[in-house]
Amino acid sequence: MAGEDESDDEEDAGRHKKHRHRDEYDDEDEELGEAEAQAMQRQMMQRKKGPDFLHDDEIDEEHFRNRYKTVEDDDEGQNADDEANRNARLPDIKKDPHVWCVKVANGQEQSLCIQILQKFVTLAQQGTPLHVSAVYCNGQAQGFVYIEARKHAFVKEALSGMRGVFHTKMQLVPNTEMVGTVTVLKKTATAMATGWARIKRGKYKGDIAQVVSVDDNKNEVEVRIVPRVDTADYTIYEEGEAKKRRAKAIPVRRIFKPEDYKIDDLVKWEVEETRDEQMENCYIYEGMKFDASGFLKKAFPVKSLQLGSDVKPELDDLKLFEQVLDQ
Structure with a gap:
């Protein structure tokens, strides 16, 4: 009889152990035991290192x-090793x-x-x-x-x-x-309209821009910037070479004014005159939108911009923005 009792106890223990290893996502699990709940309570109440x-x-x-x-x-060009390191820091x-x-x-x-x-x-x-x-x-x-x-x-x-x-x-x-x-998001993400920003990467890297609006949902900031319009003729190059040259080109900064270009060129470039969301005149060229003053209006991700009170335009930039906008 003693042997049978010991066998029954072992079977009960086995069933109990198996029960405790059920799927952790199973909502039908019984609540934690009293001792385990008290331990969890002490652990949570002792969390003083965080806020x-x-x-x-x-x-x-x-x-x-x-x-x-x-x-x-991370900035652009993050490689696979960075991704692996980030995944290694995820919760277990x-x-x-x-x-x-x-x-x-x-x-x-x-x-x-x-x-x-x-x-x-x-x-x-x-x-x-x-x-x-x-x-x-x-x-x-x-x-x-x-x-x-x-x-x-x-x-x-x-x-x-x-x-x-x-x-x-x-x-x-x-x-x-x-x-x-x-x-x-960093506090600089709460950019103020009419404030200043500086582009951190790409063709406009280092250029000063004026904040037009902030979209918190998309984490984007629309800015007004002096455009760098590439009007070079790449047709003299083969397609592959032309693509490389266009990608590397950094055109000079210049306010976009259709009257500064030949009508034939505007037609060839398919420059379109239209109205924006505020029903103001604007021009569209290769997906870029230029307002009536000749500035490029473009939305940048917050992480692509340097924002904050420490971003200040140079005197020449400030004069350019003021003169053009006052016209």
């Missing part, structure tokens, strides 16, 4: 940089909590984050903590909050009773996209 979420409703860029070891934005899907993206009412992102944090503190003091390790929102993703937890059920528990939450619109963030949820 104090309970006293600051703004997401701390430095915290998330340290948390996920996010790398800085087997060891780290997962991140869920939750659709919420626009404008309620920070408020809901604070409510969840308050709920976390209240329940933790009562000895029944929420099993979430972080909640945050990103100003570049309006209408969404992100919750870090080990199970989907824990996320639903944290959101229970919250208004402004679309419970059916909840998705698990892929491991490779986690860094993007905590990426915060």
Whole structure:
């Protein structure tokens, strides 16, 4: 009989061990045991190295940089080794909590984050903590909050009773996209219209530009810049050689005025006179848009521009912009 009891105990232990190794994404898993829950509670309550979420409703860029070891934005020409290094810094899907993206009412992102944090503190003091390790929102993703937890059920528990939450619109963030949820644009991204910017790369590298508008959703800044229009004749070269020369060419800066060119040339270049979104006269040439003053209006990614109060035009540039715009 003793041998049979020992055999039964071993079978029970085996079944219990197998049960604990079920799929980590299975929402039907039972909640953590009391001892494990208390350990998790102590771990979460001792997180003092990051920002104090309970006293600051703004997401701390430095915290998330340290948390996920996010790398800085890379310039053009980044090679495969850089990509591999970035992937090596991603959270471990087997060891780290997962991140869920939750659709919420626009404008309620920070408020809901604070409510969840308050709920976390209240329940933790009562000895029944929420099993979430972080909640945050990103100003570049309006209408969404992100919750870090080990199970989907824990996320639903944290959101229970919250208004402004679309419970059916909840998705698990892929491991490779986690860094993007905590990426915060540099303060220079909040460029002011009529402010100044300097191009960081390409044909216009180093050129000064005047900010026209800022699109926070696309992370783009539309600027007004003195154009570098390439009107050279490449037909004397073979196609391959012509393409290389055109790519390397850096034309001189010059305000674009159709009257400065021959009509035949304008026809050959297919320069089109039209109106822009503000119903102002403009010209289109090879996909470039020139306003009535002859400046090129072009949208650049934020990371392609140097922005901020330290960007100042030279005296000659300032005079050029003022003279042309005053005409």
